[in-house]
Amino acid sequence: MDNILQITDTFIEENTLFPELISELKQSFSNNEVLVPLRHHHDFPNPEVNSDSTLLLMPAWKPSDIAGVKIVTVSPENSRYHLPAIQGTYIYFDALKGTIKAIIEAKALTVKRTAAASALASSFLSREDSNALLMIGTGALSINLIKAHAAVRPIETVYIWGRQFKKAQAIASQLKNETFAVHPIPTLEEKISKVDIISSATLSKTPLVLGKYLKPGQHIDLVGAYKPDMREADDDTIKKASVFIDTYQGGLKESGDIFIPLQSGVLKEKDIKADLFELCSNQKSGRKNIEEITLFKSVGHSLEDLTAATYYYNKFKNE
Structure with a gap:
């Protein structure tokens, strides 16, 4: 020992x-x-x-x-x-x-490997020229997700939102010496349509990413909502996006972001494009074109x- x-x-x-x-x-x-x-x-x-x-x-x-x-x-x-x-x-x-x-x-x-997995997915799914990121959530994952996404895409501007604006301000202060500019924002709606990548890491039970605000070419990274009754994106988002997951093993049933749309028929299992195993082994491809909206749901994997x-x-x- x-x-x-x-x-x-x-x-x-x-x-x-x-x-x-x-x-x-x-x-x-x-x-x-x-x-x-x-x-x-x-x-x-x-x-x-x-x-x-x-x-x-x-x-x-x-x-x-x-x-x-x-x-x-x-x-x-x-x-x-x-x-x-x-x-x-x-x-x-x-x-x-x-x-x-x-x-x-x-x-x-946990936060490092989770952020790295999201960035790995982004390397297949976000546009290569993505330079603006919206971070939803101010927990331990937020700083790591921002840094990880910036490791695979030329991020220049980051907006961060949390239920407590002071926490968003604190994170912006912690990242003040990075190569990208970080701006805390008081409301989500103003920036959802203004960024290339939306990353969300919350324990919300009601959707925060609303499909009506999305624009073509965006990538959505859903990291929170780890239980079937939690949800970060609404049905409209699921309908508009090409959906990818980290693994079929846990991704289909552990989070409400996928489980609820599957149960209601908004999403069918056959419509899920690929998981990380298929993307990384080149069995399936990621983003098809610059107009496609892509969505990656992560629940974590051993x-x-x-x-x-x-x-x-x-x-x-x-x-």
């Missing part, structure tokens, strides 16, 4: 290069070396805050090589305790011997966690 590495959020924050992590994810999604069972998803009540929390167990194995499991809780009311909604840890194993190689703090690992854990483990070992 003495040889188990402890990899902190601080190390991850200081040693992430999004182009590298995106490249690692692309490689992982392009082959079938990792076995990924369906993640465990358990909701449990917390009467004190009148809200459910969620326990997620996300395992993955590369036989005779590496394995890992992420244990995460999602508590939507954590803002009242001045804590992030996501808490957890990642246990990284030697798959052959079953020994633990590292324990990795999961908060930073392959992303194992890939990110390996990336950070190797960086830590090679210090």
Whole structure:
């Protein structure tokens, strides 16, 4: 047990290069070396805050090589305790011997791999000349999504909106030294039609991305709304867009953005264009033309966690 590495959020924050992590994810999604069972998803009540929390167990194995499991809780009311909604840890194993190689703090690992997956999808789905981004949400993911998207597209202008304008202002301040300009905005409607990429990472149960405001050629990146009763985009958005998901395994049923339109008939499973496995292995293509509206829905996948854990483990070992 003495040889188990402890990899902190601080190390991850200081040693992430999004182009590298995106490249690692692309490689992982392009082959079938990792076995990924369906993640465990358990909701449990917390009467004190009148809200459910969620326990997620996300395992993955590369036989005779590496394995890992992420244990995460999602508590939507954590803002009242001045804590992030996501808490957890990642246990990284030697798959052959079953020994633990590292324990990795999961908060930073999760937001980094999630943002990298969105940027990977954007590299297939957004227009190559996309230079304006709207970020909806001011949680831990927002800064990472902005930076990740800027790693694959020539982003010059970023607008950020949150339910609390002060949080949007704070994020703009944190990003003041980046190569792009960041502007907090008080209302969404004014900018939805003015940008090339819309990225949303919220726990909203009512749609924030409304199809009536969309324009041809946009790319929509939906990262929040991780439960079937949560939703970030409305039916009109789904009708107007070519829909892509991270994986069929979880993407079809874990989030209301896809689950609700499937249940109502607004979207049919056969209409979903591709997942990341198909895009990265060139089995299917992404954006077809400059006028197409594309939509990517991410619910997260254990392959992303194992890939990110390996990336950070190797960086830590090679210090």
